[in-house]
Amino acid sequence: MSSTAQCTVHTERVAVRLGALTIGAGPAVVIGGPGADVHWISLRDRRGGVSSAESVAAARAWGAGPVLVEPSSEEDLPLIAERADGVVVGAAWMRASGLVRAVAGLGLPVLLHRHPSATLEEWLAIAGRCAAEGNDGVVLCESGGRAPLGAAAPDLALMRAARGRSGHPVLAGLGADPALASAAVAAGADGLLLDPSAGERDALAAREAVRIVGALTRRESPDSVVAAREAIDRVDAALAVLLERRAELAGTIQRLKPVGGFAGRDADRERRLVAEMARRAPVLGEARLAPIMNAVIEAGLHLAEEHRSAPRSRGADRGTETLGTEASRE
Numbered sequence: 001m002s003s004t005a006q007c008t009v010h011t012e013r014v015a016v017r018l019g020a021l022t023i024g025a026g027p028a029v030v031i032g033g034p035g036a037d038v039h040w041i042s043l044r045d046r047r048g049g050v051s052s053a054e055s056v057a058a059a060r061a062w063g064a065g066p067v068l069v070e071p072s073s074e075e076d077l078p079l080i081a082e083r084a085d086g087v088v089v090g091a092a093w094m095r096a097s098g099l100v101r102a103v104a105g106l107g108l109p110v111l112l113h114r115h116p117s118a119t120l121e122e123w124l125a126i127a128g129r130c131a132a133e134g135n136d137g138v139v140l141c142e143s144g145g146r147a148p149l150g151a152a153a154p155d156l157a158l159m160r161a162a163r164g165r166s167g168h169p170v171l172a173g174l175g176a177d178p179a180l181a182s183a184a185v186a187a188g189a190d191g192l193l194l195d196p197s198a199g200e201r202d203a204l205a206a207r208e209a210v211r212i213v214g215a216l217t218r219r220e221s222p223d224s225v226v227a228a229r230e231a232i233d234r235v236d237a238a239l240a241v242l243l244e245r246r247a248e249l250a251g252t253i254q255r256l257k258p259v260g261g262f263a264g265r266d267a268d269r270e271r272r273l274v275a276e277m278a279r280r281a282p283v284l285g286e287a288r289l290a291p292i293m294n295a296v297i298e299a300g301l302h303l304a305e306e307h308r309s310a311p312r313s314r315g316a317d318r319g320t321e322t323l324g325t326e327a328s329r330e
């Protein structure tokens with residue numbers, strides 16, 4: 001490849017269909033762990049006495065949604081062709097060109113891991129070999145090496161470069177630890193890969209990060225009412241987190257101000273914050289934002305006055321943990 005060709009940036013995105021899901025367009029997905037959109041299993045991790053067919057059947061039973069399978073050898077490929085929705089090429093054998101070619105030849109979507117020592121060029125060349133076999137359905141997965149304490153350390157800059165250079169969807173492999181989930185989605189991951197053994201709480205934290213950060217960073221162009229409602233639900237999830245956080249801060253101000261609550265209302269401050277918001281929401285504009293923010297501010301003031309007359313322990317009425325889960329873990 002000439003150096004000019006190596007610098008080529010593909011603007012054309014290749015979304016990959018996996019069962020009823022699309023990876024690379026629309027919302028980011030979570031693959032692996034409880035409640036995931038997609039499940040995966042490695043037949044290399046199979047315990048003695050359990051057949052490949054039983055292992056794949058067990059993965060199907062983990063939940064609805066597509067199942068990806070990593071073969072332990074070429075012998076598993078007929079079973080995978082028959083019972084799986086996609087194939088995983090593990091980091092340990094991404095360089096086994098014969099097996100990778102046979103995998104690509106199945107015609108199923110391929111999840112291609114990068115070995116920690118493989119360069120971007122080598123990784124993309126293998127994706128190119130799948131394309132040469134007539135298989136364009138490649139999803140690239142970056143897990144990097146191991147950070148201190150054994151956590152996965154995906155190279156997010158490399159993941160992003162892979163997406164820009166190839167157009168293929170990219171995943172960040174996080175092992176069983178959701179600590180980098182928000183960072184990965186913000187860096188452009190089209191999905192997260194978790195270990196099937198990830199715990200309920202960690203899987204939930206990863207799904208929340210995908211939902212909340214994805215709502216802020218991924219532009220969606222839904223083409224049906226159902227898809228647009230699902231996209232609105234994601235934006236509302238982010239709005240709810242921000243509204244709750246805003247109400248807490250407004251409550252702090254009411255406690256600190258010499259005159260708090262409705263009695264200490266500051267119309268000038270309210271006008272300025274609406275004008276500032278309109279810079280980021282020019283389509284809505286000041287005229288439409290003003291009544292929205294009036295309702296938000298009044299809800300915060302009512303809450304602060306309720307708390308003043310009947311103080312509660314901080315956070316006593318908190319519901320599901322969201323992104324706070326990640327922050328509090330650090």
Ligand SMILES: O=C(O)C(=O)C[C@]1(C(=O)O)C=C[C@@H](O)C=C1
Nearest residue numbers: 250253265266267269270297300
């Ligand atoms: O900034 C303040 O002084 C507040 O009390 C906070 C706040 C708000 O919720 O943003 C609430 C009431 C005031 O009229 C202005 C702003």
